[in-house]
Amino acid sequence: MAIDKSLLTGSTTMLILKLLDETNMYGYQMIEELRKKSNNAFELKAGTLYPLLHTLEQKNMLTSYEETADNARVRKYYSITKNGRKQLKEKKEEWKAYTAAVNGVLGGASFATA
């Protein structure tokens, strides 16, 4: 099922930081990984991702370096910083509070965990 795009707003940064918390990646790879891990629910657009990566680097959440792949193609890898991990932690807490609040209104049991 396709996800309403507007729902994605605000969580993209968290998802990117989470990917990079596991391993360094280049932009195109992040798009593929998000697609796979979400069962095709997320199709982050290049036009969204690259400007966002630049912004996160400016905010000292990421650093970048270039690396040449086996096929001689140059890729720009991103690495999460200490500050990035701190932001990730905060954003995960916000995410939990947010989903708990929405689910609370929806009437079901809250899915939030401590």
Next chain:
Amino acid sequence: MAIDKSLLTGSTTMLILKLLDETNMYGYQMIEELRKKSNNAFELKAGTLYPLLHTLEQKNMLTSYEETADNARVRKYYSITKNGRKQLKEKKEEWKAYTAAVNGVLGGASFATA
């Protein structure tokens, strides 16, 4: 905890429809109800709500009528339509898919239920 405002994007319509699926309400009341049901996490602004209500009415998801309260104050009540309930159902499914996808990326078990 205050919710990152950008996270709210896209779910406001669903929350309003859900409130009205339970009982008819007027705008100011919706703001109060959302605040209470979310444990102060959501503080929907009047400047967001009223234009949204007008839009939902134009899209035949809601109808409205005026009613005079005990204190002689006139309130504009909203009622959900059949189409509104249909939209609510769809939006709830999207919400489940979305949270399942995010939680999937975050690495925990998916909270999505069928």
Next chain:
DNA sequence: TATAATATATAGATTATCTATATATGTCAA
């Protein structure tokens, strides 16, 4: 050799919020 996939990038449009402001009535305390 053309087409699709890989890879990064920017400009401009869209859209859902927000803040600020306006108007008007009801309630309560000084």
Next chain:
DNA sequence: TTGACATATATAGATAATCTATATATTATA
């Protein structure tokens, strides 16, 4: 009684996070 605050609705304009469209260049495949 009057000033402040809560109730109640409304609109204009600002902000921010997406999107689409476009550009460029290389690699893989048919």
